[in-house]
Amino acid sequence: MDTPSKQVKRRRVFHIPGYDPMPPRRYRELYRSESQTQAEISGYQIDVRARATDATFGWIAGAKIDDQTVLARVDVLVWSDIVRDSMAQSILATYWQLLQTAWIYISTGTLRRLMWMRKGPVIAALYPVGMLLLQLVAALGIGAFLGNTLQAGLVWLGAVTGVQVIAVALGWLGFAVKYVLWGAVTVFLLRWFKSKDSKLFAHYLMHDYAFSARGAGKIPEALDTRMAQFGDMIAAAFQEDVDEVLIVGHSSGAHLAVTVLADLIRADKVPVEGPELAFLSLGQVVPMVSFLPRATRLRTDLAFLSTQENITWVDVTAPGDGCCFALCDPVAVTGVAPPGKRWPLVISAAFSQSLTPARWKALRRRFFRLHFQYLCAFDQPKDYDYFQITAGPLTLRARYQGRPPSKSRIDVVASKYRNVLAE
Incomplete structure (x- = not known):
C-alpha cells in the first residue's frame, strides 16, 4: 500500500445492502443501537441522527474518537424494491x-x-x-x-x-x-x-x-439501471468537501459495488485530486455469481478493480459466518487475478476471538444473525471496528496500512469460467 493519507474530518459513506426486502430504516436503527454499544465498549463518543432524501435513506454520524471530531454522512443505496418484486412469486x-x-x-x-x-x-x-x-x-x-x-x-x-x-x-x-x-x-x-x-x-x-442465478450470472436489467444510478450518486460525492468516500458492500451488495466502482473509475469520475476512494466488502458471496458462465462483466470488473491505485479495497469475512465465502480472495478464486494485482486485502473479523466466549456461544448457531455481525458491535474488538471505519478519523487506507492479509486466506483458482470482456 501507499503512504497513509491525511486524517478524516468529513466522510461520505454509501452502504449497498445485500438481497434484503426490508426497508432501509432497519440499517439506521441497527447502526444507532450498535454504535452506542461499541462506543461504550471502546471508549469513544458517537451520535446518530436520521436523514433521508427522495433517492436514499440514511443518517448523520458525529463521532469523537482519539480526540478527533469526525462527521460522516451515511446513505443506504436502496434496491429493496427490486428484491421485493423478485420475491413476489x-x-x-x-x-x-x-x-x-x-x-x-x-x-x-x-x-x-x-x-x-x-x-x-x-x-x-x-x-x-x-x-x-x-x-x-x-x-x-x-x-x-x-x-x-x-x-x-x-x-x-x-x-x-x-x-x-x-x-x-x-x-x-x-x-x-x-x-x-x-x-x-x-x-x-x-x-x-x-x-x-x-x-x-x-x-x-x-x-x-434464484435472483443471483437468473441469467447464469448476467446482471438483470432493472438492477443494472439501479446500479448506474448508484454510480451517479457516488460520483456526486467527490464534488463535496469531504476527505473520504467510502463504499460498503454487504453480502450480495459486495459484488454490486465491484461493478459500480469499476464503472466509475473507467468513466474517469474519480478525480485524482479529491477525496480518497475506499471500498469495504463485508461477508461477500462473490463466487456465487462470478463462478457462473455468463458473469463475464463481473469477472472483468473484479480483474480491473484489483489493479487500481486510486482505491483501497479491504475484504472482511469470518469463518464463523456460514453464509459467506470466508477468507476467499474473490479475484483470485475466480481466476481473473491479473499481473499487478493489488486488491483486495483479505482479513478476518475473527468472530470467535473478537466476541466474548459467552457472546460467541449465544450467536454461533444463529447463522443469519452472524451474517450481519460485521455491522454490529464486538465485545473485544481486534483491528476491525465498523464504526471507527465509517465514523473514525482514519481513512481505510491509513487504518490498514502495512496490515498483512490473513494467513488462512484462500487464493487458489477454483472457477471453471474465467473469461472476461476485451478492454
Whole structure:
C-alpha cells in the first residue's frame, strides 16, 4: 500500500445492502443501537441522527474518537424494491425457481467448485432446496393420509348400509373427495409453511439464489439501471468537501459495488485530486455469481478493480459466518487475478476471538444473525471496528496500512469460467 493519507474530518459513506426486502430504516436503527454499544465498549463518543432524501435513506454520524471530531454522512443505496418484486412469486413459481436454480449450479459444475472452497455457504444454498422439498413431501403426505382416511371411511359407511347403490355412490364420492381433500390440504399446508418463512427462511433464500442465478450470472436489467444510478450518486460525492468516500458492500451488495466502482473509475469520475476512494466488502458471496458462465462483466470488473491505485479495497469475512465465502480472495478464486494485482486485502473479523466466549456461544448457531455481525458491535474488538471505519478519523487506507492479509486466506483458482470482456 501507499503512504497513509491525511486524517478524516468529513466522510461520505454509501452502504449497498445485500438481497434484503426490508426497508432501509432497519440499517439506521441497527447502526444507532450498535454504535452506542461499541462506543461504550471502546471508549469513544458517537451520535446518530436520521436523514433521508427522495433517492436514499440514511443518517448523520458525529463521532469523537482519539480526540478527533469526525462527521460522516451515511446513505443506504436502496434496491429493496427490486428484491421485493423478485420475491413476489406464487408457491408454484418458487418450486419452478428451485428446479431452474439447481439445474444452473449443478449442470455448469459451479456447485462442485464452490464446495472446494467453503462448504458453509454451499450448505446454506442447499438449505432452501432441502427445506422446500421437505415441505412439499410433508404437505403431500399429510394430504394423502387424510384423503385416504376419508375415502376409507366413506367406503366403510357404504358397506355398513348393505345397500349396493348407496355403497357404490359412497365409493365414487370417496374417490372424488380423496383427491379434492388431498389437493386442498397440500395447498393449505404449503401456504402455511410460507407464512412461517420469517423463521424458516426457505422461500427467502430460494428467491435470493434464484435472483443471483437468473441469467447464469448476467446482471438483470432493472438492477443494472439501479446500479448506474448508484454510480451517479457516488460520483456526486467527490464534488463535496469531504476527505473520504467510502463504499460498503454487504453480502450480495459486495459484488454490486465491484461493478459500480469499476464503472466509475473507467468513466474517469474519480478525480485524482479529491477525496480518497475506499471500498469495504463485508461477508461477500462473490463466487456465487462470478463462478457462473455468463458473469463475464463481473469477472472483468473484479480483474480491473484489483489493479487500481486510486482505491483501497479491504475484504472482511469470518469463518464463523456460514453464509459467506470466508477468507476467499474473490479475484483470485475466480481466476481473473491479473499481473499487478493489488486488491483486495483479505482479513478476518475473527468472530470467535473478537466476541466474548459467552457472546460467541449465544450467536454461533444463529447463522443469519452472524451474517450481519460485521455491522454490529464486538465485545473485544481486534483491528476491525465498523464504526471507527465509517465514523473514525482514519481513512481505510491509513487504518490498514502495512496490515498483512490473513494467513488462512484462500487464493487458489477454483472457477471453471474465467473469461472476461476485451478492454
